[in-house]
Amino acid sequence: KNEVEQSPQNLTAQEGEFITINCSYSVGISALHWLQQHPGGGIVSLFMLSSGKKKHGRLIATINIQEKHSSLHITASHPRDSAVYICAVGGAQKLVFGQGTRLTINP
Amino acid sequence: EAGVAQSPRYKIIEKRQSVAFWCNPISGHATLYWYQQILGQGPKLLIQFQNNGVVDDSQLPKDRFSAERLKGVDSTLKIQPAKLEDSAVYLCASSLLAGIYEQYFGPGTRLTVT
Numbered sequence: 001k002n003e004v005e006q007s008p009q010n011l012t013a014q015e016g017e018f019i020t021i022n023c024s025y026s027v028g029i030s031a032l033h034w035l036q037q038h039p040g041g042g043i044v045s046l047f048m049l050s051s052g053k054k055k056h057g058r059l060i061a062t063i064n065i066q067e068k069h070s071s072l073h074i075t076a077s078h079p080r081d082s083a084v085y086i087c088a089v090g091g092a093q094k095l096v097f098g099q100g101t102r103l104t105i106n107p
Numbered sequence: 108e109a110g111v112a113q114s115p116r117y118k119i120i121e122k123r124q125s126v127a128f129w130c131n132p133i134s135g136h137a138t139l140y141w142y143q144q145i146l147g148q149g150p151k152l153l154i155q156f157q158n159n160g161v162v163d164d165s166q167l168p169k170d171r172f173s174a175e176r177l178k179g180v181d182s183t184l185k186i187q188p189a190k191l192e193d194s195a196v197y198l199c200a201s202s203l204l205a206g207i208y209e210q211y212f213g214p215g216t217r218l219t220v221t
Binding site: 004030035042043048086088090091094095098099100 | 140147148149150151152155162163198200205206209210211212213214215
């Protein structure tokens with residue numbers, strides 16, 4: 001079993017829909033990261049959080065430390081949100097990455 | 108603020124050839140990471156430097172991969188000789204320090220081994 005599991009692996013939705021991507025982890029962490037990777041592009045950090053909830057524009061990230069679970073929500077989704085979203089958990093020294101969720105938003 | 112720079116962006120080589128990738132981290136960032144990302148998977152850490160010292164290279168295939176960060180700034184990753192399964196995107200990232208600090212990623216180098 002992977003230390004970081006994301007679901008779903010692939011998600012296709014229509015523009016305007018509310019999107020949720022889940023991340024569960026089995027290791028102790030100091031912080032959890034949500035990253036975005038566009039096709040052919042590098043990786044951009046969206047959030048780093050260790051408790052509670054963070055919001056940036058249409059993106060919301062939550063984490064439940066006791067349940068070892070985090071969610072990334074996208075409100076009013078748009079085709080430009082199409083990308084791979086990666087959850088990574090950080091310990092004392094390094095990050096362990098999930099396999100990513102490929103999101104496609106159709107107009 | 109300039110981001111993490113990597114070169115080349117793309118490289119195609121034949122198996123058994125050698126290849127080298129270069130990374131220049133964000134100025135002042137002590138920690139530098141090299142990741143391998145195979146298509147459809149998340150990044151896998153190959154090696155982590157703290158200044159010019161190696162912190163973690165447990166997943167680096169040392170029989171063919173090597174990396175250095177001699178002056179604690181830029182870094183090179185080398186593969187010699189390359190195998191077909193080395194085809195991947197090689198990502199460099201840097202952070203102020205290790206641990207809970209945010210990592211900043213470069214654009215990556217896409218390697219194709221034929």
